[in-house]
Amino acid sequence: MKVIFMGTPDFAVGTLEAIVAAGHEVVLAVTQPDKPKGRGKSMQYPPVKEAAIAYGIEVYQPERVRRLECIEYLAKYQPDIIVVAAFGQILPKEILEMPKYGCINVHASLLPKYRGAAPIQWAVINGEKASGVTIMRMDEGLDTGDMIASVAVELDAQETGGSLFDKLQDAGARLCVETMKSIEDGTAVYTPQDNEIATHTKMIQKSLGKINWSLSAVQIERLIRGLNPWPSAYTYLSGKTLKIWKATVHPGNTDAAPGTVVKADKQSLVIQTGVDRLSLEEVQLEGKKRMPVADFLRGFTIENGTVLGTKQQ
Incomplete structure (x- = not known):
C-alpha cells in the first residue's frame, strides 16, 4: 500500500x-x-x-x-x-x-x-x-x-x-x-x-519523580521502575538531588518517620517509608555518575537517622 x-x-x-x-x-x-x-x-x-x-x-x-x-x-x-x-x-x-x-x-x-x-x-x-x-x-x-x-x-x-x-x-x-x-x-x-x-x-512530568516517602515501599519501588530511564525518581540528600534507579522492598516497619535512613553501612542504605522499608540498590547523586549503592557509600557518609526529601538542608 x-x-x-x-x-x-x-x-x-x-x-x-x-x-x-x-x-x-x-x-x-x-x-x-x-x-x-x-x-x-x-x-x-x-x-x-x-x-x-x-x-x-x-x-x-x-x-x-x-x-x-x-x-x-x-x-x-x-x-x-x-x-x-x-x-x-x-x-x-x-x-x-x-x-x-x-x-x-x-x-x-x-x-x-x-x-x-x-x-x-x-x-x-x-x-x-x-x-x-x-x-x-x-x-x-x-x-x-x-x-x-x-x-x-x-x-x-x-x-x-x-x-x-x-x-x-x-x-x-x-x-x-x-x-x-x-x-x-x-x-x-x-x-x-x-x-x-x-x-x-496523564502526561509524565519531571515533578512526578519526586518521591513521597509517606507512600508504601511497593508504590515507591514501582515509581522508580516506571520512571526509569526518564525522567527518573529522585529525592534530596544533604541539599542535593539523589536519583534512585533501583530499589528493593523490605517488609516490616520501624518507629522512624517516612524518609528516614534506618540502616546505613558499607553495603546497604535502607529507608523507612509509609509502609515497609526500601533498600536502595542503585543511585546517582547530583553531579556524579550512576552507581551501585555500595560504591556510592564508599565516597559518601550517611548516618542512621538522616532524613531524605528536603532540598534545603
Whole structure:
C-alpha cells in the first residue's frame, strides 16, 4: 500500500522499519519539528526523521497538522492508508477521512484501558501484570476509535519503563504489519471500545519523580521502575538531588518517620517509608555518575537517622 507514516519518538521507529520491510511504499514521513537539546541547545532531529532519511523517505514537519496547508500537502500523496505511532498531535477529520483505508494508530496499551499519554510508564507505576499494544482505526476522539487487533505482553517483576518500551515497540511493529494486511484483504474486524471501562493517563512530568516517602515501599519501588530511564525518581540528600534507579522492598516497619535512613553501612542504605522499608540498590547523586549503592557509600557518609526529601538542608 501507499503509506503516509506519522510518528516522532523512538517507539515509532520500529513500526516504520517494519512497514518498509514488509514492502509497503512509504511516500511521506510526518513528524514533529526539530527541537533544541543539550547545553548547547543544538537542533536535534526526531528519531523518526533520522530513520526516514536513512530510508530515503521524504520528511514533513508541520507545527500544526490541523492547518489547511498541511491538509492540502498530505492530500497530494493520495495515500491508501495513514499509520500513526506516537505522533504527538490530534488529527483533524479531513486527514482521518483522506486515505482509502483510513488512519490506524499503534497504541501502547490494551485499550480501552490507558488511553492518552504515557501508557507504558503508568502500566509499571500502577503495578499492572500485563500491558500490550492495540491497533485501532482512528476517529476524532483521543484513542477512542474501533479496535482492530491487540496483543498482550506480560510485565516482568523487574520491568522498567524502558524495558517495557522495548517490548511494546517490537510487538507493535509486528502487529501493525499484520493488521495492515488484514485491512487490505478485507478480513479486518472492527470492534467498538467500551467507554464505560475506559481509563485515561496523564502526561509524565519531571515533578512526578519526586518521591513521597509517606507512600508504601511497593508504590515507591514501582515509581522508580516506571520512571526509569526518564525522567527518573529522585529525592534530596544533604541539599542535593539523589536519583534512585533501583530499589528493593523490605517488609516490616520501624518507629522512624517516612524518609528516614534506618540502616546505613558499607553495603546497604535502607529507608523507612509509609509502609515497609526500601533498600536502595542503585543511585546517582547530583553531579556524579550512576552507581551501585555500595560504591556510592564508599565516597559518601550517611548516618542512621538522616532524613531524605528536603532540598534545603
